[in-house]
Amino acid sequence: MKLLIKDIKKNFENKEVLRGASFVFEKGKIYGLLGRNGAGKTTLFNCINEDIKIDGGSVQIEENGSLRAIGSNDIGYVLSTPVVPEFLTGREFLKFFLDINKKEQSNDQSINYYFDLMKIAVEDRDKLLKDYSHGMKNKMQMLVNFIANPSILLLDEPLTSFDIVVADEMKQLLRHIKNEHIIIFSTHIMELALDLCDEIVILNQGILSQIEKADLDNEAFKDKIIAALRGSEDA
Amino acid sequence: MLKTFVLSFRLKNTYKTNGIIYALKALPLIKKLLPESLYADAGLKQFANIISILIEICSAFIGKALYVLLMVFSLCMVMPTATADSFVHIFFFLTIIGGFLNTNLFNPSKDKFYAIVLMRMDARAYTLVNYLYFLLKMLIGFLPFTLIFGTKAGVSPLLCLSMPLLVCSVKLMVAAFSLHDAKEGEKVRNENLPTAIVWSGTGICLILAYVPPALGYAMNQQIFMALTALSIIAGLCALLYVLKYRHYRRLCQTLLTPGNFAMNTQNAAKVTQANYQKKISMDATQSSDKSGYKYFNELFMKRHSKLLTRSAKRITLIALAVFVVTAVMSVALPDISRQINNLMLTFLPYFLFIMYLINRGNVITQAMFMNCDHSMLAYRFYRKPEVILSLFRERLKYIIAINLMPGAVIALGLPALLLLTGGTTEPLNYLLLFVSIIAMSIFFSVHSMVLYYLLQPYNINVETKSAAFSIANWLTYIICYIAIGKQVPTLIFGTAISAFCILYVVVGLILAYRLAPKTFKLRP
Known part of the structure; x- marks a missing residue:
């Protein structure tokens, strides 16, 4: 399965944020999306997730050799600021989510399994989500996206709010599920991108391009990425 | 001093100007005509600048004119005491209140925040020069109106x-x-959060301002x-201090x-949220087997x-x-009985306003957004058409039920009162009273839900991004108020309003669907 982004254009008034960005994302890989502040990473995610209308181009899925449009169940989008329904407890949110996904029985056993998976403490499971910390809300948001199991996961700066232990757990989890998914991961943290991602894609001047690592060592690769990100400025 | 004043005035004017341009851009048709670059447009800037200065000048006068006219002059005309005496009496006590509630020095204004905290201007120079400017505006702003209305009231x-x-x-003494x-x-006491003492003082001064003149003493x-x-x-001594x-x-x-x-709308929105x-309350009994x-x-x-329900x-x-x-x-x-009977047969329009007031729909929809939809709408599954519609149905059922609690009591109470007070020759009236109240109750429930679903005005930061929602709510209020x-x-109003409500509910639901x-x- 592939996610085909073809010539996407997006303008805000006269400002061209995306000017014909194209890329093919493949299943089984984690893509690190790098771009400078204001380069349009979140805009790109919003376009892929159809949160905003694109002014040109197309976003499609290629499956078994045929093209189709993206459906609601194809994409999971984890926002950098976690959003959860504040009036439910963690357990209730999970029950609701399992209910509507009709994947399995939403009994306490399966719910506890997921809590264990995310290492959410027993005493926190029946608290209202409004009283969860930022990191815990983020965990919940990540969790429901894992449960829904969409084939494409868009993660906008997802690990920055986690402490280092949780961030490491999440990395393991992402590596664990990557074979069945297309994971696109936006970040400002170069080390994270190099550590976790299989491919580095940069968004610069509204265009997507892949930076080949080839046989460079990490330092040289970093320099190459920075040069690519800076490139336009000098040009 | 003068330099500080000019600097602070220009600073204030700069963002007021930008505020005016921003407001222009919020207008539906005009925003299409204005490009993003217009904050740099010199001509438009001049225009907004002039408007900003005009607003500054007008604001020095208009508020004070209304204050003297409405709070002092118009009321002293109806007092039994000599008009001139009432005028000075009321003016004196209101001035004391104003001294405490409008100090300028203790107002945590945006202007001060920008200048002193962000721009790091000299706090003493900035505060003093703007305070003196504030006093000067008081002097000049009040003078024409104390003269006009005062002499009219017979004050020397x-x-x-x-x-x-x-x-x-x-003001200086305070x-x-x-x-x-x-x-x-x-x-530091924040003048916008008066203490209990200030509130009680305000109450006492209000009583002292109006009650004695009404009783003949001033x-x-x-x-x-x-x-x-x-x-x-004393004020001169205070000025020195x-x-x-x-x-x-x-x-x-x-x-x-x-x-x-609240520094900006985003903060204000966060406070609301x-x-x-x-308001979310949780106890062990709240569960659901659905x-x-x-x-x-x-x-x-x-x-x-x-x-909601409580x-x-x-x-x-x-x-x-x-x-x-x-x-x-x-x-x-029997006297009152006759009047109530008459009321039941002619005063039904009044109940439009009452039904508007007791309708909880707006509170419910706002709570829905703030505590639920603002986060859930970020999930794609939540935006599927069938999900939106099924939740719309569920929510509407609850809102209608909640609003029908008081609605039913009123709907049954009115015909019962009509019957108790001697009834009517036209039995249709009983039915109409009942039906129209129920119809209005359902109408307001549907109305608030339809408005919310069609004009959802907030973005993810819970800032309001659409004026249409506010305008629609405001229009509803005005119509009910009228x-x-x-x-x-x-017979006439009941039929008309019932028919209107039913029609509206049908059209509204079709539109919503x-x-x-x-x-x-x-909203983006």
């Missing part, structure tokens, strides 16, 4: 001239006292003259904390019972109590 011109001086003197109280600036012009003279002397006070920087730092004022989230979206919605309603129940009880009292009175007193006091036979899947989303 000399006193009219001294009135603005009284205003400034009282300022000096508060500065003294603030010591080195660590204990200070005469001589006493006013003496008090004013004393105030001016204010000018000599050294700790303005500390004072401003204490005053200008983020909690003291935090307040809504405080599943999926019904489960989700039922828990939402239960967790918000404080906001107040509806309270209104229901009040309605019941009003009904019982009216019923007893109408049985006991209905007050209109006397229309129940057609359009909500597209319109119910977070």
Whole structure:
């Protein structure tokens, strides 16, 4: 399965944020999306997730050799600021989510399994989500996206709010599920991108391009990425 | 000093100008014509600049004109005491209130935050120069109106001239006292959050301002003259204190904390949201044996019972109590009985406003957004058309049920009162009273839901991004307000309003079903 982004254009008034960005994302890989502040990473995610209308181009899925449009169940989008329904407890949110996904029985056993998976403490499971910390809300948001199991996961700066232990757990989890998914991961943290991602894609001047690592060592690769990100400025 | 003033005035004008351009861009048609670059457009900037200065000038006069006209002049005309005496009497006591509630020095304004905290201007120079400017605006702003209305009320011109001086003197005295109280600036009272003492003082002064004149006692012009003279002397001393006070920087730092004022709409929105989230209540009994979206919605309603059902129940009880009292009175007193009978047959329009007031729909929809939809709409599954519509149905059922609690009591109470007070020759009236109240109750429930789903005005930061929603709500209010006091036979109004409500509900629901899947989303 592939996610085909073809010539996407997006303008805000006269400002061209995306000017014909194209890329093919493949299943089984984690893509690190790098771009400078204001380069349009979140805009790109919003376009892929159809949160905003694109002014040109197309976003499609290629499956078994045929093209189709993206459906609601194809994409999971984890926002950098976690959003959860504040009036439910963690357990209730999970029950609701399992209910509507009709994947399995939403009994306490399966719910506890997921809590264990995310290492959410027993005493926190029946608290209202409004009283969860930022990191815990983020965990919940990540969790429901894992449960829904969409084939494409868009993660906008997802690990920055986690402490280092949780961030490491999440990395393991992402590596664990990557074979069945297309994971696109936006970040400002170069080390994270190099550590976790299989491919580095940069968004610069509204265009997507892949930076080949080839046989460079990490330092040289970093320099190459920075040069690519800076490139336009000098040009 | 002058340099500080010019600098601070220009700073203020710069963002006021930008504010005007921003407001222009919020207007539906005009925004299409204006490009993004217009903040840099010199011509437009000049235009906005002129408007901003005009607003500054007008604001110095208009408020004071209305104040003298409405709070003092118009009321002193109806007092039994001599008009001139009432005028000075009321003016004196209101001035004391104004001294405490509008100090300028202790107002945590945006202007001060920008200049002192962000731009790091000299706090003392900035505060003093703007305070003196504020006093000057008081003097000049009040003068024409104390003269015009004062002399009209028969006050001697000399006193009219001294009135603005009284205003400034009282403000200065309060300022000096508060500065003294603030010591080195660590204990600052925010004028927008008056203490209990200030509130009670305000209440007492209001009573002193209006009650004695109404009872025939008012200070005469001589006493006013003496008090004013004393105030001016004290005010001059206070001015010296204010000018000599050294700790303005500390004072401003204490005053200008983020909690003291909402810096921008985003902060204000966050405050609203935090307040809504405080309303979520949870206890062990709240559970639901439903599943999926019904489960989700039922828990939402239960967790918000404080906001929703509890107040509806309270209104229901009040309605019941009003009904019982009216019923007893109408049985006991034939005079009142006749009037109520007449009321039932002609005053139904009034109930449009009452039904509007007791409708909880707007509170419910706002709670829905703040505590639920703002986060859930970020999930794609939540935006599927069938999900939007099924939740719309579930929610509507609850809102209608909540609003029908008091609605049913009123709907049954009105025909019962009509019957108790002697009935009517046209039996259709009983039915119409019942049907129209129920129809109005359902109408308002549907109305608030349809407006919310069609015009969802917030973005993910809970900032309002669309004026249409506010305008629609405002129009609803105005229309209901206009209905007050209109006397229309129940036969006519009841039929018309019932038909309208039914038609509206049908059209509204069709529109919601057609359009909500597209319109119910977070604003960009």
